[in-house]
Amino acid sequence: MPLKIKESDLYQPIKNHLQALGFEVKGEIKDCDIVAKLGDQVIVIELKLSLNITLLLQAVDRFSVADDIYIAVPKQCTIYKKQAKQVKKLIKRLGIGLIIVDVQKTTQYVEVVFDPQDYTPRKNKRKQSALLKEFEQRIGDTQKGGSTRAKAGLTAYRQRCIRVAQYLLTQPMAKGAEIKNAIGEEQATQFLSANYYGWFEKVERGVYQLSKKGINELPEWL
Structure with a gap:
């Protein structure tokens, strides 16, 4: 059965650690969980059983009274165990x-x-380059910030596929090279061949038409 601990259980181990480094340590000074002093250096440590926004706000507030601020949590802290990399990045920042x-x-x-x-x-x-590439290629501002993933699907790639599909509404069958020349889409052939959204189907070598899925879904994006 897991050992049930309290915030106060974190105090003595940390106090022992700091005293071994030469600090004078006291608990609960002006709402600070731990205050330690060594010469002119003053540090404050906030104790919590879990990491949350309240703890972060509390810790940031302590910059007005101390040189260095620490957050202390038990090893069993769930969010730390599951998202240690992200948690460390946030606290460092x-x-x-x-x-x-x-x-x-x-x-x-x-x-x-x-x-x-x-x-x-x-x-x-690499990620920044991908972000800026999508930003530059996206035609217009097509999605509200905060849209759900299900609705936030109008990427630059999809926009380009839509243009290819629209051409196939006017010309039921066509080659990629024909579409490329007609609408100026350099990757028309690749889009047809990759068929990422299932909108296209091959009629014969190099010739494509809209699939039933494409015919049904295209109006949702127009």
Whole structure:
């Protein structure tokens, strides 16, 4: 059966850890869970059993009274176990440190995952390039921000496929090269062949027409 712990169970292991580093440590000072002092350095640690927005707001507020701020949660913290990478990225970006406490029946372990630090996120050039490519290729502002995934499907790729499908409404059968020349879509042949949305079907080598699925779905996008 999992050991049930309280916020106060995190206090003593952290106090012991800080005292071993030479800090003087006291609990519950002016609403701060832990205050530690070493020379002129003052740190504040906020204790919680779970990571949530209240804890983050509380920790950010402590910058007005301390040099360094830490958040401390138990190792069993659900959101940390499931989304450790994202949680660490968020806390780092706030300039806050993170402490994990492993509370067991006979002993406790304290791990300083990272100290407070200035955080400059590294850009993912590949993802940024894909974002800007979609932005540039999208014709108009086709989706409201916050739309559900089911409705947020009018990508630049789909827009280009729609143009190909529209041509096949006027010319029931056509080759990719013909469509390319007629509407100026350089990848018409690739769209027909890939048939990502199931809108096209091959009639004969190189010749395509709209599928039943295409005929039924196309009006929803026009």
